[in-house]
Amino acid sequence: MLQIAICDDEKYYRDRIQTLLAGYLKKRQLEYAITRFLSGEDFLSRRENIVQYDIVFLDISMNAIDGIETAQQIRAFQSRTEIVFVTAFFSYVLEGYKVNAVRYILKDTLDTAVEECMDAILRKRQLRQVSFSFLEGERRLYTDNILYIESRKHKAVFFCLDAELVNLAIYDKLDHIEQQLEGYGFLRIHKSYLVNMKHILRISNYKAELDVGGELPVPRRRYQSVKEAFVAYKGAL
Template sequence: MLHIAICDDQADQIQKIRTAAETYFLTRNERVEYQTFSNAFAFTDVIDRGSIFDIVLLDVCMPGMLGTEVAQHLRDAHSRAEIIFLTTSEEFAVDAFAVKATDYLLKPFTQLQFNKSMERALGFIRQRNSAKVIFRLVGGGVRVEEIAQILFLESHGHVMEVYLAAIHMIKTDYVEIQGHQIPLGKRKYRDFQEQYFQFMFAPK
């Protein structure tokens, strides 16, 4: 699930931004949870309490605290959120770059402009989540695994066992899950494979 925060001091702008986000995700197979904030301090408070967001849609010119200051607060809290600024002013673009913002949109923005920013943000998220590591196999060869799928590592002398968080391999006579081989009954391979793919690719 994607967690998206919208922070803007104007209620009508919050609604416009949320509508743009909902329109973007309308035809995409993503579960999305939104949290909206009309006050910059309310947003930084939830960050300080440990809330984590994947994407932050952030106004710049807000009473009491600029959006760029909010973004710096996020970075100081080690947030890896993709930050998209949405503002009426061009003057903070350099500051936005300094906090590693994903994009900087001027209001009023079009749906197409918004979509491009979201694509950029999701691209970075997918890239980050699909980071890979290469292991050298006992007996020769290598194996590439996504870091996000590694449950834990266990070392036995010079040999390291890697336990995965999900099914990794389906063979005709066994399923490999969390590093273990589970026997698969004869003539069950096709049924199991079909049901597994239905589960994996069903709408979330």
């Protein structure tokens, strides 16, 4: 299910964007949930909002905390969310590049731009799918939704953002899974843990802190190389 947030201080545009998104997603028979926010402060009032949405439509010109600052706070914690700026002005494009916004939509082009934007996002997400033969059957997963994989005896257990994908398990070695996920931003921080760097908030004191809460151990002998790999990854974003 796609989790989408709309953050705009004008009701007309909240309503319009929601209507366009609902029509687009229903036509493609995609499951979704849309949550609306009245301001940047409203969105940021709950810390989990920073990490739980797949797509966030942000009005740039809002009082107090504007769309740019809201996007910066999202990016400070994780990079999984697709950020779409919506504005009446064309003077903030450079700021959009700084936070890796997927699109910059002018409000007078919503009727055509929302569909094109969603097409681009879905193409991008489709490219980040991988398939595994779990004990529960064959499943395709978005790599961004995988938090980490833990090796337990002869099984590898997947921990995912989606509550419906709890503890998916597969009989396979972590070395093999690491090869399958090469190029998707996963890091072997421990002989028993392969972690999605998109969900690592920081690495310090021999631990990897996740953006959704919780920590995983980083052994002393791996610590320096793990930290260097994470710093290089963050610098490449």
